[in-house]
Structures are given as structure tokens and as C-alpha cells.
Amino acid sequence: xxxxxxxxxxxxxxxxxxxxxxxxxxxxxxxxxxxxxxxxxxxxxxxxxxxxxxxxxxxxxxxxxxxxxxxxxxxxxxxxxxxxxxxxxxxxxxxxxxxxxxxxxxxxxxxxxxxxxxxxxxxxxxxxxxxxxxxxxxxxxxxxxxxxxxxxxxxxxxxxxxxxxxxxxxxxxxxxxxxxxxxxxxxxxxxxxxxxxxxxxxxxxxxxxxxxxxxxxxxxxxxxxxxxxxxxxxxxxxxxxxxxxxxxxxxxxxxxxxxxxxxxxxxxxxxxxxxxxxxxxxxxxxxxxxxxxxxxxxxxxxxxxxxxxxxxxxxxxxxxxxxxxxxxxxxxxxxxxxxxxxxxxxxxxxxxxxxxxxxxxxxxxxxxxxxxxxxxxxxxxxxxxxxxxxxxxxxxxxxxxxxxxxxxxxxxxxxxxxxxxxxxxxxxxxxxxxxxxxxxxxxxxxxxxxxxxxxxxxxxxxxxxxxxxxxxxxxxxxxxxxxxxxxxxxxxxxxxxxxxxxxxxxxxxxxxxxxxxxxxxxxxxxxxxxxxxxxxxxxxxxxxxxxxxxxxxxxxxxxxxxxxxxxxxxxxxxxxxxxxxxxxxxxxxxxxxxxxxxxxxxxxxxxxxxxxxxxxxxxxxxxxxxxxxxxxxxxxxxxxxxxxxxxxxxxxxxxxxxxxxxxxxxxxxxxxxxxxxxxxxxxxxxxxxxxxxxxxxxxxxxxxxxxxxxx
DNA sequence: GTGCCGACTTAGCATGACGAGC
DNA sequence: GCTCGTCATGCTAAGTCGGCAC
Numbered sequence: 080x081x082x083x084x085x086x087x088x089x090x091x092x093x094x095x096x097x098x099x100x101x102x103x104x105x106x107x108x109x110x111x112x113x114x115x116x117x118x119x120x121x122x123x124x125x126x127x128x129x130x131x132x133x134x135x136x137x138x139x140x141x142x143x144x145x146x147x148x149x150x151x152x153x154x155x156x157x158x159x160x161x162x163x164x165x166x167x168x169x170x171x172x173x174x175x176x177x178x179x180x181x182x183x184x185x186x187x188x189x190x191x192x193x194x195x196x197x198x199x200x201x202x203x204x205x206x207x208x209x210x211x212x213x214x215x216x217x218x219x220x221x222x223x224x225x226x227x228x229x230x231x232x233x234x235x236x237x238x239x240x241x242x243x244x245x246x247x248x249x250x251x252x253x254x255x256x257x258x259x260x261x262x263x264x265x266x267x268x269x270x271x272x273x274x275x276x277x278x279x280x281x282x283x284x285x286x287x288x289x290x291x292x293x294x295x296x297x298x299x300x301x302x303x304x305x306x307x308x309x310x311x312x313x314x315x316x317x318x319x320x321x322x323x324x325x326x327x328x329x330x331x332x333x334x335x336x337x338x339x340x341x342x343x344x345x346x347x348x349x350x351x352x353x354x355x356x357x358x359x360x361x362x363x364x365x366x367x368x369x370x371x372x373x374x375x376x377x378x379x380x381x382x383x384x385x386x387x388x389x390x391x392x393x394x395x396x397x398x399x400x401x402x403x404x405x406x407x408x409x410x411x412x413x414x415x416x417x418x419x420x421x422x423x424x425x426x427x428x429x430x431x432x433x434x435x436x437x438x439x440x441x442x443x444x445x446x447x448x449x450x451x452x453x454x455x456x457x458x459x460x461x462x463x464x465x466x467x468x469x470x471x472x473x474x475x476x477x478x479x480x481x482x483x484x485x486x487x488x489x490x491x492x493x494x495x496x497x498x499x500x501x502x503x504x505x506x507x508x509x510x511x512x513x514x515x516x517x518x519x520x521x522x523x524x525x526x527x528x529x530x531x532x533x534x535x536x537x538x539x540x541x542x543x544x545x546x547x548x549x550x551x552x553x554x555x556x557x558x559x560x561x562x563x564x565x566x567x568x569x570x571x572x573x574x575x576x577x578x579x580x581x582x583x584x585x586x587x588x589x590x591x592x593x594x595x596x597x598x599x600x601x602x603x604x605x606x607x608x609x610x611x612x613x614x615x616x617x618x619x620x621x622x623x624x625x626x627x628x629x630x631x632x633x634x635x636x637x638x639x640x641x642x643x644x645x646x647x648x649x650x651x652x653x654x655x656x657x658x659x660x661x662x663x664x665x666x667x668x669x670x671x672x673x674x675x676x677x678x679x680x681x682x683x684x685x686x687x688x689x690x691x692x693x694x695x696x697x698x699x700x701x702x703x704x705x706x707x708x709x710x711x712x713x714x715x716x717x718x719x720x721x722x723x724x725x726x727x728x729x730x731x732x733x734x735x736x737x738x739x740x741x742x743x744x745x746x747x748x749x750x751x752x753x754x755x756x757x758x759x760x761x762x763x764x765x766x767x768x769x770x771x772x773x774x775x776x777x778x779x780x781x782x783x784x785x786x787x788x789x790x
Numbered sequence: 791g792t793g794c795c796g797a798c799t800t801a802g803c804a805t806g807a808c809g810a811g812c
Numbered sequence: 813g814c815t816c817g818t819c820a821t822g823c824t825a826a827g828t829c830g831g832c833a834c
Contacts, residue, residue, distance in 0.1 A: 266803085329806095357824070365802080365825065412797065426796065427824085441798080490800095491828065499826085529827055530801055575792090578829070591799085591828060638802070697812085741802070743820095748800055771820060 203347045205436035206443065206780040216413050216437065220387055222342035222351065224394035224403070225416055225429055226335070227380065228358040236309045239302035240295050251288045254374055257361045258285070259306035267363055267371055280372035281361060288374075342415060342431060350432035351415065356383070362422045366500040366531020370422055380404070382418045413437040423498075433747075434776040443780055446751040448587055449595035450790060455585040456596070460485070462584060467550045473571040479554045480505050480569050480577060482547070484593050487538065488633050490529060491574045491590035502527045505590070506574050511564035513555060520552040534635050598630045598749035603790045605629045606754070610762045615725070619764040623755075628736060630745045638741040651731045654698075658724040661702035662717060669713045681705050746770075752778035753788050760786035 211218070231253045237244035238255045247255060258281055261268055267277045282298040289295050320328075339354040359377040362370055380401040387393065389408045396402045404418075416429040431437045452459075459481075466478035483489050483505050492504020503512065503526050512526035520541040528534045540548030558568045574590065581588040605626035610619055668678040681703035684696045702720060704712065746755075752774070759766045766775065766782075775782065 353823075355823095363825080368825090414797075417796095423825090428797075430798085438799095445799085493828065502826085504827085530825075532802080573792095574829080589829065594800095636801080744801060773820065 203349070203436065204779070205347070205439060210440075214411050217344050217388075217410055219345055219391065220342065220410075220415075221391040222387065222394065222415050223338050224385060224397065225353075225383070226339050226355040227378075227398050228355065234306075234309055236306050238295075238306060239304070241300040242302070245294060251285075253359075254285050254288050255301075255303060256306055256310070257359070257374065259303040260310055261361060261363075263307075266365070273367060273371065276367065276369065277361075277372035280370060281374075284372075284374040344431070344436065347436065349435040349437070352430045352432040352435075354429075356418065357420070357427060364422075364500060366502065366527060368500045369498050373422055376421045378418050378420075383416055384418070385416050386412065386414055433773070434779070439777070439780055442778070445595060446599070446753070449592055449599055449751065452585060452588065452592055452596045453600070453790070455588070459581075459584050464547055464550075467547065467554060473576075475554060476558060476569045476572045477577060477580060479551060479558070480572055481581075482551055484577075484590050485597070486544065487524075487536075488594055488597050488635075489534075490594070491577065493574050500527075500531055502529060502531055504528060506569050506572055506577060508568045509564065510559045510562045510566050510568060513559055513568060515552065515556055515559070520549050522552060522555060528635060532635065532637050594634060595749050595751075598634060598745050599751040599754060599790045601630050601633055602626050602745075602750045603754050606758050608761075612763060614762075616764060616768060617725070619762055620768050623758070623764070623769050624737065624742060627742045627745065627750070628740050630750055631740045631742050634745055634749060636741040636744040637739055640738050651727065651734070655724060655727050655731060657698065658720060658727065662720050662724065665702055665713055665717045665720060668708075669710060669717070672708065672710050672713060677707055679703060680707070746774060747777070751790050752781040753784040754790050756781050756784050757786050757788035 231249060233249040233252050234256070235252075238247060238252075239245070261277075263269065266273070268274045278298055282301075285298075286293075286295075295301065336354055340351050342349050342351055356378045357375070360375050362368075362373045362375050364371040380396045380398050381404045383403050384405040384407055385393070385403050386407050386409050393403070393406055414428040414430055417426050419425070420427050463478040463481040463485075466474050467482065469475045469478060484491070490504035492507040494507060495502065503509065508524075508526065512524060514523040514525070515521070516523070519539055521537055522540050523535075523537040525533070525535045538548075540552045542548075544551065555568070558570075562568075562570075578589045581590065581592075607622055610622065671678050681700050684700070702716060704716075708716075752770070755769055756766065756778075758764070759769060770778070
């Protein structure tokens with residue numbers, strides 16, 4: 080057992096190195112053992128609440144203080160109503176008092192094993208270590224396999240067929256329940272075209288479960304409403320359970336998960352990305368996917384191949400009476416397990432998490448390759464600009480496609496099969512996706528890209544790109560001339576041809592590198608180099624988001640606007656208007672007070688019982704005073720209002736600008752994180768304002784970059 | 791040369807956690 | 813302590829691309 084309960088009080092770094100040392104020792108001395116995170120006698124299988132209490136008892140003295148402190152806080156709260164001034168005094172006194180280590184310790188949240196191990200994992204600075212020989216991804220690999228979803232438990236709620244209840248066996252009922260769990264107004268059933276495909280595919284599969292001669296013959300006579308209502312009831316019941324129950328359930332789930340959440344790679348603890356096999360259900364392909372609605376089958380352990388070190392113990396299969404399909408020791412890959420899925424006939428893998436060394440190294444390499452492209456880019460541009468006029472059609476097509484990928488940031492666009500959604504990228508563009516307008520040499524692209532997201536843009540080729548733009552326009556005209564709408568624009572070019580050529584210009588170059596390069600260079604160019612140090616943090620974040628947004632627009636990263644979005648935005652805008660009006664009144668009040676006049680006092684708001692109404696009424700007079708104020712008090716309030724209004728205005732603008740643009744995708748995948756870190760350091764912008772914790776964990780290798788770093 | 795396989799990255803959406811405001 | 817809205821995370825679909833077999 081590598082990590083046991085005796086490590087509880089050890090600093091996390093020490094836990095990690097102890098784990099590492101033990102791992103090495105074990106691998107050498109006793110290669111075969113049960114499990115590297117053994118849950119047999121450790122705290123791992125103990126509910127977190129119990130674990131916490133165990134820890135608490137160890138620190139009973141300090142815990143006692145914590146409870147006492149909490150009680151004190153509560154009583155202080157009740158006193159506040161009577162005398163806020165006294166409470167304030169007490170507060171200041173406590174704040175001013177120097178706290179000892181012992182006193183502060185109880186306020187630290189007790190971490191469950193999951194968090195503890197995550198902390199230990201962060202101690203691994205892979206980027207400071209020697210790299211493995213090319214092609215070798217790991218030397219030793221240990222993990223505990225993966226979890227399986229719970230078997231189906233029948234609910235017995237009847238499906239109605241032609242108005243009459245029908246008996247279904249558990250397997251049939253499960254499939255019917257898959258259908259009932261699909262939202263009627265969601266992306267699959269909420270649209271007539273997709274609903275038709277979805278229902279047709281579902282029913283074809285459902286019939287296979289029903290078998291020949293079953294009473295259910297037509298989809299239109301099936302009524303899933305009772306099962307749907309049952310599921311809604313279950314959701315409600317889940318929502319209404321107490322906070323304690325919820326916490327206990329989560330703790331239980333976490334305790335179970337912790338065993339599968341970590342792997343030991345070359346003796347280092349690493350987080351696993353997906354710990355559970357995908358549950359069965361109905362395939363929810365995006366856009367108009369020909370296979371949407373088909374039944375995604377339950378995956379059994381026999382279908383799983385585990386990848387694990389030769390000397391590592393094979394983890395026991397968690398499903399009683401079953402066993403793993405195959406055990407392999409492939410050191411040239413980074414996956415821990417895979418299985419075949421039945422919809423597209425592809426593979427599903429278990430990988431390490433984004434914060435792992437595997438992913439981190441690969442990320443760093445990706446950005447380094449994009450940086451390398453910066454050195455080659457002028458040579459590459461010269462190459463394709465020259466070839467835009469090439470005699471050979473294939474050459475000219477390749478040059479035009481390179482221009483599109485470089486300047487318009489389109490994806491490569493591999494060919495797709497008929498059983499996939501009809502989406503395209505550069506090389507698979509069809510004549511029907513292109514519109515040309517002679518005046519101004521306008522090029523309009525209108526097609527569905529990855530995830531069936533619409534790419535709809537008009538490019539002013541002459542205005543934006545001059546002579547080269549005109550040449551590109553002429554080429555598109557030529558490539559589309561005389562072709563049918565469904566013909567390919569670049570009919571003499573494949574993604575392979577394109578990438579082969581790119582490799583001849585720069586080692587390792589492929590089409591996707593241009594997106595990383597352009598996203599990173601755009602971010603760097605759009606960010607203000609140095610900002611005035613007095614600039615409020617909110618403004619710095621706004622500047623960052625504005626640059627991020629330009630990148631997201633370039634890459635066509637979209638998101639759908641939520642249902643209540645516009646209403647919320649309108650409310651916020653109304654709030655800003657109210658604050659401005661109140662500031663105007665405060666200025667007038669200041670004038671009056673200086674002239675010795677009395678001002679309007681805060682009226683008493685009678686509660687109507689309508690919370691929203693009462694809240695609005697209170698907000699309306701929130702700037703007023705309970706007693707006649709002095710000039711200083713008004714000035715102070717004016718200053719507060721000014722700051723608050725500014726922050727609100729910045730927020731509103733930010734929200735409005737970002738409503739249809741997904742900023743996260745480019746942050747996670749395209750923009751070199753070192754640009755962000757260096758900018759944040761230069762401009763004293765707290766990194767957590769632009770990189771949430773998941774990104775800080777994903778890019779630990781980028782965090783120590785000097786502030787003068789340039790992409 | 792072509793098509794397919796396998797391994798990996800990139801992507802949006804649903805859901806749950808969290809915190810602000812009252 | 814409650815409600816509501818936002819944000820972070822998990823999930824899994826959908827891309828890219830190198831390599832291999834034929």
C-alpha cells in the first residue's frame with residue numbers, strides 16, 4: 080500500500096515523495112501486488128465525513144476551538160442587529176490581533192483523500208526533469224483500472240402504446256428509459272429534422288430489443304410520458320434532499336473515485352482524466368448526424384484493454400464475475416485503457432488528466448512548434464503567395480488553401496463518411512459554401528464546421544488583403560467555375576498533400592499549427608503591452624478578455640446564448656442606469672447640505688411579500704441616508720457609488736460582448752499560456768482573474784515564465 | 791496512391807458547485 | 813440561511829494527422 084492513513088499529518092509534498100520512494104522500492108523488490116492505491120485498510124473507502132471526523136479527533140483541541148469560535152460568531156451575528164457599532168469594534172479588535180498558527184489551523188478546510196493526492200501530485204515538476212528517449216512515453220505505469228456504471232435497476236413504470244400500458248422486460252424498459260431521458264425541447268428532439276432522424280434510429284434499435292411479434296409496431300403510438308414524469312420526479316427528489324445528505328453522498332462517491340483517480344507514471348503520481356466507462360444511452364451526435372438516437376451499448380469489462388507496466392500488478396476487475404479483456408504493456412502510448420464503441424466503430428480511451436505530465440509535455444511541444452512557425456512564416460507566405468499564380472491547377476489550389484488556413488484560420492477539413500454529420504473545413508469546402516461578389520472582391524463563406532457550428536463570414540479581400548486578396552478572389556472564381564454546387568472547390572487537393580507540402584517547408588508543420596500560431600500571435604498583439612498600474616483590475620481583465628475575444632472570433636469559437644441571458648443583461652443595464660441616477664441625486668444632496676438645507680431621507684419600505692418587488696424598492700432608495708448626513712458622508716457614498724457603477728458597467732459590457740463567443744476554448748487549446756502569464760506579471764493582474772484553477776493546473780510549466788516573455 | 795486505423799487534440803453543452811446579495 | 817445567477821468541471825462527440833497495409 081503506497082498511500083495509507085498514516086500519511087494524514089504529513090505535508091503533501093512529503094506524501095508525494097514518500098509515495099514515490101515506496102513505489103520505486105515496491106517495483107524493485109516485489110513487483111506484483113494488488114493495487115497501488117490500496118483501499119483495503121486505508122481511509123480511501125471510508126466516507127469522507129468519517130475521515131474528516133477521524134482527522135478532527137486527532138486535532139481535537141483545535142477542533143474544539145473551531146466549534147467555540149463558530150458559536151461565538153453566531154452569537155455575534157444575533158447581537159449585530161442590536162448594536163452594529165459594538166460588533167464592528169469587536170471585529171476590528173479580532174482582525175488586529177496577531178493570530179498564532181494553532182489558532183488559524185482549524186479554519187483550514189479539511190481535505191479529503193482526493194484533494195490530498197491532487198496536492199501531492201502538484202509537487203511533480205516534470206519540466207525540470209530529463210526527458211525520456213524519443214518514442215518512449217513511460218518506463219513504469221501503475222493504475223487501478225476504471226469504474227463501471229451501476230447495473231440498470233428497473234422502475235416498473237409502464238410505457239403506453241396506443242394509450243394502453245405495455246409490459247417490458249428490464250432490457251426493453253432500460254432502452255425506453257434512455258429515450259424518456261432525452262429532453263423534448265433539447266438539441267435532438269427540439270428540432271423537426273433532427274427529431275425525425277433521432278426517432279427513426281431509436282425505434283429501429285428499440286424494435287431489436289422488443290423482438291419479432293411484439294405488440295409495439297409504430298413509434299408514433301408510443302407514449303413515454305409516464306417514464307418521463309418518473310424521471311422528473313427522481314430529479315426533483317434528488318434536488319430536495321438535505322445539504323448533509325448531499326454532502327454525504329458526494330463524499331461517498333469521492334471516496335470510491337479516489338482509487339481510480341490517480342496513476343503512478345515512472346513513480347510520479349498523476350491524475351486520471353476519465354475514471355468511468357461511458358454509460359449506455361442514446362447516441363447524441365451533434366448537428367444533423369445520421370446515427371443520432373441509436374443505442375449506445377453498455378460496455379463490459381471483457382471489452383476493455385488495459386495498458387499497464389510489465390511489473391505492475393493487474394488491478395482486480397470491479398465487476399463481480401467478470402474480467403478485463405486484455406492486458407498490454409505499450410510504452411509508446413499514453414492511454415491507460417480503451418474499448419470499442421458500437422456507434423461509429425471507434426475507440427474510447429482512458430487518458431491522464433489535462434494537468435498530467437503527458438498532456439503538459441505535449442502542450443508545451445505544441446506551443447513550441449507554433450513559436451517555431453513564427454520564424455518560418457515569412458518564407459511560407461512568400462511560397463504560397465508566389466504559387467497563387469501557378470500554372471498547375473494543383474499547385475494553385477494548394478497555395479490558395481494555404482492562404483485560407485493561414486489568414487482565415489480554417490481547419491484542414493478531412494473527408495467525411497456518409498454516416499457522419501455533413502461538416503467541412505478548408506480542403507472539403509464545396510462550391511455551395513462560397514459566394515463571390517465582384518465589387519470590392521468579397522468572399523462569403525457559409526458552411527457548417529466542427530460540431531456543426533456555422534461559419535458565416537464575408538471577407539473584403541481587396542480591402543483587407545490588397546493584391547494578394549484579389550488573387551485569392553480570382554482563384555476561388557476559377558476553382559468554382561462550371562462546377563455543380565456539391566462539387567469540391569479544391570478538387571485537386573487532399574489534406575495529406577497539403578500537410579506533406581507543409582512538412583517540406585518546416586519540419587513537423589501541419590495545418591493545425593497555423594491556428595495555434597495565429598491564436599497566440601493575435602493574443603500577444605491585441606494585449607496592451609504595459610498598462611497603467613493604477614488601472615483597476617476589472618479594466619485589466621476587460622482588456623484581456625477583449626484580446627481573448629478577438630482570438631475566439633478568429634477561430635470561430637461559439638456558444639449558444641442561454642434562455643434567460645437577455646433578461647439578465649437588461650436587468651443589469653437597468654441597475655447601471657439606476658446607480659447613475661442615484662449619483663446625480665447624491666450630487667444635488669451635497670449641494671443642498673453645503674447650503675445648510677435638509678435632504679430627503681431613506682423612507683421605510685413596507686414589505687409586500689413579493690421578494691423581487693421588495694428588493695427593487697429597497698434598491699431604489701439604497702443611496703439615501705437614515706439620518707441627515709454631513710457633506711463628508713455624502714462624498715464618501717458618492718465615491719462608493721462611482722466605483723460600483725464603473726465595475727457594473729465594465730461587467731455589462733463584458734457580458735454583452737461575450738454573449739455568443741466562447742472564450743474558454745482558445746484559452747485551453749490555442750493561446751500560448753506563457754503570453755497570458757507574462758502579461759499578468761507585467762501588469763500586476765492577479766493570474767486567477769484570467770486563468771481559473773483548472774488552467775493554472777493545466778499549465779504549471781508556464782507559470783514561472785519571466786515577465787518579458789514574447790511568443 | 792489510397793484508405794483505414796489508431797492515438798491524440800479540440801469542442802460545446804449539461805450539470806453541479808459556489809458565491810454574491812439580501 | 814436562502815435564492816439566484818455565474819462559473820468551473822465533467823462528459824463525450826468530433827476533429828486532426830501519422831503510419832501502415834494493400
